[in-house]
Amino acid sequence: MVPLLPVAEAQSRLLALAPPVGIEQVPLARAAGRWAAQDIAALRTQPSADLSAMDGYAIRFADMPGPWEVIGESAAGRPFPGTIGQHQAARIFTGAPLPAGADTILVQEEAAREGARLALSGEGPPHPGRNVRRKGLDFSQGDVLIADGQRLTPARLAVAGTGGHASLVVRRPIRVALAATGDELIPPGTPVGEAQLPETNRLMLAAQLADLPVETIDLGILPDRLDALEAAFRAVRADVLVTTGGASVGDHDLVRPALEAAGATIDFWRIALRPGKPMMAGRLGDAVVVGLPGNPVSAFVTAQLFVRPLVAHLSGATDPFPPTRPALLGEPLPANGARTDYLRAELREGRAFASTIQDSSMLRTLARAGCLIVREPHAPPARAGDSVEILDIA
Template sequence: MALLPIAEAQARLLALAGRTPVDRVPLTQAIGRWAAEPVVARRTQPESDLSAMDGYAIRFADLPGPWRVIGESAAGKAFVGAAATGEAVRIFTGAPLPADTDTVLVQEEALRDGEALHLTGEGPAHRGRNTRKRGLDFAEGDVLIAAGERLTPARIALAAVAGHAELWVHRRVRVAIAATGDELVPPGAPIGPSQLPESNRILLAAQLADLPVDLVDLGILPDDLDALTAAFAAVEADLLITSGGASVGDHDLVRPALEAAGATIDFWRIALRPGKPMMAGRRGDMVVLGLPGNPVSVFVTAILFAKPMIAHLAGAAAPFPVPHLVLLGEDLPANGARTDYIRAVLVDGRAHPAAIQDSSMLRTLARSTCLIVREPHAAAADAFELVEILDIA
């Protein structure tokens, strides 16, 4: 069976499901989710011309003065009335400019004696100096956040200033996670002969922590076809993620169990290292992802497939990670037929690959800060060549 290229596998994965239904939620619950519809400004910001400095609101045409101070304008307490020729209004940062003024003389260049005000410095260089014009940030009706954009803290604040208390987002994604293998025991439990502490569920939970997910932990499932089939058939979720049992050995029962539970496998075996035996399909409306058992393979396939699938379900317009270019820290040999994701450390802008790349080595992964992306059949690369990386820390 030919191995599926990563880009094709990613496209086929997203084609398995659409978005979750939409909800309207308060801004505090929208953080980290994706906008389900464009966020349009309900007001203009600022609503009037404002002062950008502490000083005096004047007419630029009245320079170089002197002026008579006729009042004060502060944020939340605007000056009522208009300034005539030769008049100035004491003003503070963020306060509305009084009618018929257009410029702010900063207080460091002004000398005031009672109501009399004199210029002591060079003064403002042009009309409108030290002011913020009406609509400088945005105008009513502007599209501020596109559908499919992530609602970052800055975008949440933007929506609030634009007049929104709630936003339309896609429902949180319900994700079920299971580990499979007779050799696995819970973390911290006594270890018997040939046993291993299970780490993939906690690894996945940590990787998905910044996504809008509700996790269902199915625990550690045995290498038993009937038990696996029953567990998979009972799952109610948007996405089921398994780890282990995805290859072709006598004890690799995840695929037959998924099929016995009513799932249809769309693809299996990807031109990827680490993570070749990953599979994907559907059972009813639920997407299923069968990840390999080695923890580094789980980590990489989660970055490339599990997290993007969740982001897609949650409404992301661009769910896949985007690599960027850095200098290579040392030579790399030519690559084989699979895309390789090499654990590396980024130091002073140069990516240094770990000496050993075995997919079971969590210590190496824990020390890594990026993955060097090596395309299939890439030629040998010398130190100081540009390479693509994905940041992981």
Template sequence: MTAPLLPVDEALARLLALASPLAVEAVPLASAAGRWVAEDIAARRTQPSSDLSAMDGYAIRFADLPGPWSVIGESAAGRPFGGTVESGEAVRIFTGAPLPTGTDTVLVQEEAARDGEALRRAGEGPADRGRNVRRRGLDFAEGDRLISAGDRLTPARLALAGTAGHGALPVRRRVRVAIAATGDELVPPGAAVGVAQLPETNRLMLAAQLADLPVDPIDLGILPDRMDALVAAFREVDADVIVTSGGASVGDHDLVRPALEAAGATIDFWRIALRPGKPMMAGRLGGAVVLGLPGNPVSAFVTGLLFVRPLVAHLSGAAEPGVRPRRVPLGEPLPANGPRADYLRAELRDGAAFASTVQDSGMLRALARASCLIVRPPHVPAAERGDSVEILDLA
């Protein structure tokens, strides 16, 4: 009796349970973009470290309004005024400069009139004490938690960490991902293609899917449909993740599963309630997680998006490694769905999703044109134009 197909969410949960995040290393900020921080990051300093002017103008005491004042010096960013300001005195100040001791407010230059060292108010002036001032600690204070473990290091978070006093951050080491294609019919892209042959592009497609992640790719090339060659290749590779495409089904030439088992792998699950991508398998081989993807290019793409990317993110320490959907209106009706989750290639036009006419898993043109995948859960009824549907963005 054939085992029931595994739901997509359960398959992902079981896949991520096969391995824990990798070891932690400290890397300079310049090398940390796109990584996931391994520990909470707290501020090592207070920002701003002193009261700063938010505008060009004059630092004054609010109690001295409406003036006049005598200008006794200047404060600029990196060149603060070193003295103390007494009642009736003012200091010319520029945006980002520290407020001199004795001042608490900035009179903006558009509301000031100066003649030599004499200064008077020329407009309404500041309405209250502290106006036009960025107070010490306005952004954060020393000891504040700024970034949580498992957060991805975006450009803004890197800038935040650097401003908070960090020159390096703890992250998980890069994931070694070995990618192989299997099939005697495959030839490299650009090579002469015979009648019974096909250009192999899944490896470059899968590698490109991982290009923005902290991955060290290992290209295993095109492996022939021979047990001895497959077993030898699987035994020799040193990686955290081994990804194969092709040979994952049940035909006489689908040798990936038996070859993996002969090499010592344990298969955790095989066959998912997913279209396209049903024959995907997952397991462990030594210290590596193994993913056997279908050979059809659209199936390889979808399973790469739904499983390979989240696995790499999980090993990299991501708090939320899964792909995040969003909801948009449907542009055209869709029929009721069957027992498998369907991921339809689609285009977004005027904010609505339109499913591609061709959904065959071997057809790349519709995939290349697609800007999203429409997610149709198992057994959902027919959907009408304007109904809300989940999508996964592809660009």
């Protein structure tokens, strides 16, 4: 029997099946959640001039401790046009350009003014340049603001816009086709017979990918017939084909033979993973194929570990895999077996409590879970209070 593939090796082999997709240039407002397809450098310097960081008065530090004559005003968008000379000052507001000749801001809380006369009423600035935001404090023209392969978060979009960009070069959206297989499956909300089951994997997977730059193609529920599956797979035009169900070795598990009949090559099948062992991956024409188990929890976990990272990789991400973080166990766990375990768990008061029953058909425990506890192969028993790695899913 072929040994089960370790999770990390399966993840690496999956991403190796396809390089990132082509690029396009989109307006900033449409770039949210995409990945940068090239380094994004500043087209301008920010701030573009020395600015006041406080409301107060622009002065020459050499004239401390005053007094001064107020000769004008500088506000954001309306700078003072003159020059500050000896024992002169200009009223200034936060974000306003520092007038020529001035080098320091005397904050208004430490100033006393009568008409044009200004005097020091507190300790005053301790050194030249106090309360001044120097030109280029944030960044200078030519600085790389966002690296190739970084995701365009709200803050990164803001810095790109401030850096002078109205549009950005990103990877195009990923076309993901979703198919469920099984004669027992029916649409949610329809009457359910004893041998039937509402099909929710496509809905769940689409929701798992909703925050990524994807165009979802719904192939519907496909019957357990080799000819129907082969025909459906041959017609797929997508970057990724995700199937659920029919991935194991039973007489009615027809996804693999149907894929191969349609021209697919299978790169790997069966992973040292619980839940989700019978997952497969390969290529069908231009598409990467990911065959997920039909059990909903298995489908969810394998989508988190494989489908989401694949979409991020195709989108140009340099680090597409979901991060884990340490947490304390709320209750003891037994020793683990030969596969990497991902245990549904609830987070309560900062501690992770694994669900009592981990059957991969039980959606209610998944719905309650806020994380997955990651148990490495052959991990020893763990006690309450021990540190474990968790994968947040809520």
